[in-house]
Amino acid sequence: MKEILGGKGANLAEMTSLGIKVPPGFTITTEVCDYYYKNGKNLADEVKTQINEKLAELETKMGKKLGDSADPLLVSVRSGAASSMPGMMDTILNLGLNDESVKGLAQKTGNERFAWDSYRRLIQMMGNVVLEMEHADFERILEHAKESKGYKYDTDLTTDDLKELVNQYKAKIKEKKGIDFPQDPKEQMMLSANAVFNSWNNYRAIRYREINHIVGLIGTAVNIQAMVFGNLGDDSGTGVCFTRNPSTGEAKFYGEYLMNAQGEDVVAGIRTPLNVLELEKQNPEIYKELVDTCNTVEKHYRDMQDMEFTIQQGKLYILQARNGKRTAAAAVKIAVDLVNEGLIAKDEGILRVDPNQLNQLLHKQLDPVSKAEAQQIAKGLPASPGAAVGQVVFTASEAFQWTADGKAVVLVRLETSPEDIDGMHSAKGILTARGGMTSHAAVVARGMGTCCVAGCADISVDEVNKTVTVKDSGIVIKEGDYLTLDGSDGSVYLGKVATKDPDIGGDFGILMAWADEARKLRVRTNADTPHDAAVARNFGAEGIGLCRTEHMFFEGERIKAMREMILASDVEGRKKALAKLLPYQKDDFIGLFRAMEGFGVTIRLLDPPLHEFLPTEEEDIAELSKEMNVSVQQLKEKISDLHEFNPMLGHRGCRLAITYPEISDMQATAIIEAAIAVAKEGKEVHPEIMIPIVATVKEYSILATRIKEICDQKIAAAGIVLEYKLGTMIEVPRAALVADKIVEAGAQFFSFGTNDLTQMGAGLSRDDAGKFLKEYVAQGIYEYDPFQVLDQEGIGELMRIAIKKGRGVNPDLKIGICGEHGGEPMTVEFCHREGLNYVSCSPFRVPIARLAAAQAVVRENLKK
Ligand code: ADP
Ligand code: MG
Ligand code: MG
Secondary structure: HHHHHHHHHHHHHHHHHOOOOOOOEEEEEEEHHHHHHHOOOOHHHHHHHHHHHHHHHHHHOOOEEEOOOOOEEEEEEEEOOOOOOOOOOOEEEEEOOOHHHHHHHHHHHHHHHHHHHHHHHHHHHHHHOOOOHHHHEEEEEEOOOOHOOOOOOHHHHHHHHHHHHHHHHHHHHHHHHHOOOOOOOHHHHHHHHHHHHOOOOHHHHHHHHHOOOOOOOEEEEEEEEEEOOOOOOOEEEEEEEEEEOOOOOOOOOOOOEEEEOOOHHHOOOOOOOOOOHHHHHHOHHHHHHHHHHHHHHHHHHOOOOOEEEEEEEEEEEEEEEOOOOOEEEEEHHHHHHOOOOOOOOOOHHOOOOOHHHHHHHHOOEEEHHHHHHOOEEOEEEEEEEEEEEEEEEEEEEHHHHHHHHHEEEEEEEOOOOOHHHHHHHHOOEEEOOOOOOOOHHHHHHHHHHOEEEEEEOOOEOOOOOOOOEEEOOOOOOOOEEEEEOOOOOOEEEEOOOOOOOOOOOOOHHHHHHHHHHHEEEEEEOOOOOOHHHHHHHOOOOEEEEEEEOOOHHOOOOHHHHHHHHHOOOOOOHHHHHHHHHHHHHHHHHHHHHHHHOOOOEEOOOOOOOOOOOOOOOOHHHHHHHHHOOOOOHHHHHHHHOOOOOOOHHHOOHHHHHOHHHHHHHHHHHHHHHHHHHHHHOOOOEEEEEOOOOOOOHHHHHHHHHHHHHHHHHHHHHOOOOOEEEEEEEEOOOOHHOOOOHHHHHHOOEEEEHHHHHHOOOOOOOOOOOOOHHHHHHOOOOOOOOOOOOOOOOHHHHHHHHHHHHHHOOOOOOEEOOOHHHOHHHEEEEEEEEHHOOEEEEEEHHHHHHHHHHHHHHHHHHHHH
């Protein structure tokens, strides 16, 4: 019932029914939050009545009354939406304390210090969350109190210190807000519930939902729950644990805790917490109970759990359980382990890893050799794996700005807070001096897949003067200096360290093998060079779906021949220049066919307009004029001749081949001669020649006839059997509408060029739309940027039309996609549903597409 109770509320209820010790309480549903906003931020009277009824039940159950002056019941008011948004919304503890009940609590527990500590925490939290005062307003008073007494930790504060703090906090509230701290317990509770509802729409919560694309939720639930106390002395404590390691996925209980502490102390990075293994030494019985309980919960939910617990005077309580956020490496390992342990089926295992997350695994790590030679200056906690090399900045807004300026940055902070979310998202890596593995920095970085080293006690960070000082060596790092982080072991290096490609065997290999068994879509790659083709094959690519030939005209001598061709005044001149290009092209294709032995290789004929091959700068024009022995004047005339107002819709693609057929003749010759050569080596080759920007049947048939003639003649002359295919891109909307006729004209395959199809289909220029598309997405006009995630409704419909018409003529027509979208999981699922044969994407996205294609099948089966 997450949608209604929120994740936290649903799981608290579920654990209660499982017989797990959870402090009693009740949940106000997300529907109330929705109503709250629709009703001008007011609760309905009926809801208030129900809250009072449920509170009375809770009081009866606990045998105490909220805020009673002799023996007060205290409660927490906790946020919790259907999707977990750790730390983004608010929670208030110790509600029910006031000037009277604090004394009652002191007397009842025989622990005066505890009572006053709880009270000052309540005032601080209410001040911050309900009265919207700065965290720093209170933090400054606290720091000052500690400093003046020479204390290191909050726990050093005495009862008298705490009483004094309470006075000072109250005075601060009076000063800033002109009101007295609310003494009525019910009023405290209601104000807090409203504040939690308000926190649903605070800036960081909104940003978190945007970044994580959490949509369609109606609000947060509010959980009102009896307090248990981890700050009742040295036999009490509070902690966070994971049933498996969230960084590596290792099936080992993992966690952190603090004795004599409450709530956020562990995650706020105020004191550096202890490893939960210490608890085993301190209190083996509680430790065992904790591990057993966590295992029960993990078995129940059949996934790794992230849990919060509190020990009150030797008694264990569970305060939260949720499926734990994890790194990609951990996600893969946990999925494979859970299947092997028989807890979930293979199909479920496939669904457990977010394809986009695989990115983290496929990307760089520090090169071991350079790492060994690099100057390690400090070590912190390995909070989120990966490698980051970048320039040091000290604020989140600088991280954001510098990144926008094209720099790679490492964000260095004492500790991060939810306000830092934009900067954390921009940074290549995050380094914090304080906080543990479950600190804000660590949790958020893991979620984002950003490399993070947390709790690095070896350094001191001066955020004001913008320096990092390494404590023992005295090395000082300033803003803009380079640092390298290794998030997998927590090391920090001076300067830049080389990075290397990752290992894709082990559990990753196992999961991908399951994915390959399940999926129906083939996965090809977009690759223009034998090197890219080899990388992609290593990642599991089954052929090339798009080889762009234009880059082949740029290197060294080739560009000269290309320019000679462009500048030639007649066919003969062009042919002469093209003859020089032929051997290069042929060699390129030989390399590709070899690298993709046994698989299809789709080669697209020259696509960009010719002016892209001519220089634009004065100097370059002058140099070219010398080289080509053409006057600057003539050259400029040619350039201005080729100028187009809208090159995207100009003389490009098959339109070039129609007017200069000698270009496509040369390319067809190179392709087929290369294929013949490789076939003669005894290798299996499957060349596929693809014509771009086709809009009309005639364009296709004119070129296809010509190309076919060349190919057939070459193959016959070689005296071998060689099959090749001729087909077209579907990227101009008109082509989709006449797809049946194009197949009738002989096209053997279609490949959707969804970049152009989106540009032309939606009338959006990819180069200009960026500026307003963000706003469009924010307003929900497009759910996603249509250049990143296929617009299934509109552009998808053009594809459906083409598929239907094309397959109507030839049911076996081979259909693929080769736009950027081919490696985007939602688009991959769409392609599966629409019956495409393959998707093609950049080499690094190949594993992502393989997994997404498998998930598409599993989900389809689930629906059935
Ligand atoms: P978040 O959603 O940000 O994790 P929580 O509602 O889980 O916020 O509250 C934060 C922390 O407050 C919890 O981890 C727990 O330590 C403490 N807490 C919340 N409710 C209680 C309670 N009833 N008794 C004791 N501690 C509590
Ligand atoms: Mg929590
Ligand atoms: Mg195109």
